[in-house]
Amino acid sequence: MENLPAKAHQACGHCRKHKRKCDKALPSCGLCVRTERACDYDETPKPPPSAEDFADLQSRISELESRLSTTRSGSSAVFLYL
Numbered sequence: 001m002e003n004l005p006a007k008a009h010q011a012c013g014h015c016r017k018h019k020r021k022c023d024k025a026l027p028s029c030g031l032c033v034r035t036e037r038a039c040d041y042d043e044t045p046k047p048p049p050s051a052e053d054f055a056d057l058q059s060r061i062s063e064l065e066s067r068l069s070t071t072r073s074g075s076s077a078v079f080l081y082l
């Protein structure tokens with residue numbers, strides 16, 4: 001397993017569009033440097049989620065779970081959530 005920090009996780013937009021092999025160099029891949037294009041990795045790696053994000057996700061998950069369980073039980077209480 002190589003773990004080089006200066007590499008993108010995937011081919012840049014230009015290489016993907018033209019089905020070229022991207023060397024995934026950052027900030028610009030070899031092909032874009034040679035062709036003097038602006039290299040864009042449109043799906044940039046997301047920053048690690050903060051504790052707040054986790055709390056938000058968990059509350060959403062538990063809300064969804066409660067919706068599911070109410071739906072399964074056939075209760076009309078589900079409409080309270082909509």
Ligand SMILES: [Zn+2]
Nearest residue numbers: 012015022029
């Ligand atoms: Zn590229």
Ligand SMILES: [Zn+2]
Nearest residue numbers: 012029032039
């Ligand atoms: Zn590129």
